[in-house]
Amino acid sequence: MFRIRRIYDDLRPINRDAIAQAQQILRDQFPDLNPADIEKIPELLRNPLKHGFRTILHVAENQRGQVRGFALLSYDAELRFAYLDYISAARTTTGGGIGGALYEHVREEARELGAVGIFFECLPDDAALCRDEKILKQNQARLRFYEKYGALPIIGTAYETPLKPGDDNPPYLVFDPLGQPGLLSRDQARAIVRAILERRYGHLCSPGYIQMVVDSFGDDPIRLRPTRYVKKPQTAVLSREARTRRIALVVNDRHAIHHVRERGYVESPVRIRTILRALEATSLFEAVPPREYSERFLTSVHAPDYVQYFKRVCRNLPEGKSVYPYVFPIRNAARPPVELAVRAGYFCIDTFTPLNRNAWLAAKRSVDCALTAADLLLEGYRLAYALVRPPGHHAERRAFGGFCYFNNAALAAQLLSAHGPVAILDIDYHHGNGQQVIFYERADVLTVSIHGHPRFAYPYFSGFEDEAGEGEGRGFNFNLPLAEQISGDQYLEALHKALKRIVRFRPAYLVVSLGLDTAKGDPTGTWSLAARDFERVGRAIGALKLPTLVVQEGGYRNRVIGTNARNFFTGLWQGALRG
Structure with missing residues (x-):
């Protein structure tokens, strides 16, 4: 291969x-x-x-x-x-x-x-x-x-x-x-x-x-010269439309195995099915199957002890059984509890992200999808979309949470960063704490996040304006925390500030953490973006004319998630390849 x-x-x-x-x-x-x-x-x-x-x-x-x-x-x-x-x-x-x-x-x-x-x-x-x-x-x-x-x-x-x-x-x-x-x-x-x-x-x-x-x-x-060897030459060129005029679509084909059927768990498989149905109504996408990647890619951004723990605990849990962290023994990290389920608190930032037998398999496949989509940019696609669950932007170097286990966007950015500077733009309602932590001391990856202010929005402990990076990374983390209630126009105003910062950075590649939980009525957010707003957001991002990878994050109002996704990508495509 x-x-x-x-x-x-x-x-x-x-x-x-x-x-x-x-x-x-x-x-x-x-x-x-x-x-x-x-x-x-x-x-x-x-x-x-x-x-x-x-x-x-x-x-x-x-x-x-x-x-x-x-x-x-x-x-x-x-x-x-x-x-x-x-x-x-x-x-x-x-x-x-x-x-x-x-x-x-x-x-x-x-x-x-x-x-x-x-x-x-x-x-x-x-x-x-x-x-x-x-x-x-x-x-x-x-x-x-x-x-x-x-x-x-x-x-x-x-x-x-x-x-x-x-x-x-x-x-x-x-x-x-x-x-x-x-x-x-x-x-x-x-x-x-x-x-x-x-x-x-x-x-x-x-x-x-x-x-x-x-x-x-x-x-x-x-x-x-007349042909000598071939009766009918293949004179037509295979159109580059697949790479330059269409969006590569990589879907986590194993996401449904991670189906937590407990009441209130909104990160469900129907989200992906609903988005796919909406995208199939367009002609913008070229489906590409995910490729398998070595586990060594995981430790390019995640701590080896966390990766091994997560794999081991999932493998040892019985089928159909989910375990939620409930003890956080971080005060004595040198003497962890013997029971793996209890030890989860060493690595988790909340009490509502479960561990189960299939979490590892689904999360690893999400990573495969994100890395496949990143490689497709290197191979010539201008736009790529990793439609995945579980999501990833809350996963830090050695912590999971917010329904996230591995940071798909960060792993993709890490792969791309070997080929040029990368900007990550997180437009989920919640702060992209994972990318911030992972790249906080680096100058080759710019992390930008537009989100609800941590005074009232998960994860509550990060996403403040004064968090700008450290060491070599000073000035390469840019947070835009917004008020609890904002209009579409106010959101677009913040987006343009974010895009100006990205333009100054002059990245070779852009990774977008796409949260559709900024929509009106989303059970995890408080904003009111409508379909037209998502189209405007996509168009503005596409107008940067950068090779762009979109990685799916949140979005939990299934009645509108498909429509909003379709509008976002229509705008993205028009901004990137038309406007």
């Missing part, structure tokens, strides 16, 4: 490591390549204008961060063409579809950029141009692969003229029109070919050679 993600720069260790692995693949697979061309890849990413191309690197990596293949694409915005510099799987990688997945990703990227097509070089499959039979077979296999996508050599030109008479294996110039109708005009082709030869091979090709090749493009429009 692998994922494909784009590397924007070499500023973060995780990106530097991926680039280094891609460079090693180049050295292994192309031993004759000029070492200077390999070493300059980080510089190409940092300074695109200096080299006349915008450089785009995609890597295919497994869950351990091992790069199994990569593709390096250059784009000229003025001439509107893409040039595929390299695409390769690691030497130890066989099969697995990495080459095809990378090339399809590159095609989608080029089409999204508005490119007229992709150009690249391929060694010839003609015995008259390649004397080595073994290499000839490799060349034929490579051209067969690209022909599946409608990428064919341009014919009727002198492009494959050897630099020195008698040289073997001169390359074809291959063109992939990306399924678009019509072919390039002669003038377009000449300008593009000149740009390729001068910028990529100017140190090898004399001006006279370049002019000769450019002048040889006389067909108007250009001509492509």
